[in-house]
Amino acid sequence: QTVxxxxxxxxxxxxxxxxxxxxxxxGSVSTRNYPSWYQQTPGQAPRALIYNTNKRSxxxxxxxxxxxLGSKAALTITGALADDESDYYCVLYMGGDTSxxxxxxxVTVL
Amino acid sequence: xxxxxxSGGGLxxxxxxxxxxxxxxxxxxxxxxxxxxxxxxxxxxxxxxxxTNKATSYTTEYAASVKGRFTxxxxxxxxxxxxxxxxxxxxxxxxxxxxRDIVGAPSWGQGTLVTVSS
Numbered sequence: 001q002t003v004x005x006x007x008x009x010x011x012x013x014x015x016x017x018x019x020x021x022x023x024x025x026x027g028s029v030s031t032r033n034y035p036s037w038y039q040q041t042p043g044q045a046p047r048a049l050i051y052n053t054n055k056r057s058x059x060x061x062x063x064x065x066x067x068x069l070g071s072k073a074a075l076t077i078t079g080a081l082a083d084d085e086s087d088y089y090c091v092l093y094m095g096g097d098t099s100x101x102x103x104x105x106x107v108t109v110l
Numbered sequence: 111x112x113x114x115x116x117s118g119g120g121l122x123x124x125x126x127x128x129x130x131x132x133x134x135x136x137x138x139x140x141x142x143x144x145x146x147x148x149x150x151x152x153x154x155x156x157x158x159x160x161x162t163n164k165a166t167s168y169t170t171e172y173a174a175s176v177k178g179r180f181t182x183x184x185x186x187x188x189x190x191x192x193x194x195x196x197x198x199x200x201x202x203x204x205x206x207x208x209x210r211d212i213v214g215a216p217s218w219g220q221g222t223l224v225t226v227s228s
Contacts, residue, residue: 036212036213052213091155092213097169
């Protein structure tokens, strides 16, 4: 059973930059996994930030960017705002029309 | 504007069944891959299953945790997709979301809560 790994938590200062990663318990993440990133605040539906590695969803500010860094997918937040304090989830396409979510990263802005 | 609206959630006893609906506006569902995702209370997101588009014969795949119990179907005339859930367990308690292609062109509904309890 493949596990998608994310950091449990991250802290960033207002105006700072943070990079969250999304890896596999076995193997490397590539663009063929179409890594996608979601932001979720309590009680709300997930909001799509990045899909297919680095494509920004409509209305998402350009301080959110996606990439592949080494063997992992990455979400970088540049110039963090208080509003960015949320849970962030990555999801990877695993082939055969199946996908797996990571456990999520709780980002604190302080 | 794309809108997905789920319905059909509620309280059901263990072993029971429930059918969730997701009706779309602003897009033709037959053209799109569609996913169901759930989130148990206080937990992370879990992919439940996928229906491919009409061009690929609406093929379905499911997470191991629901395979054999859940079934995804579509109604073209209603521009809707459904999640039939049978043999429900307490661990199926969650908010269920329908979404267009979670890795390709994502758009999500607001979710519907399913509670499995006696």
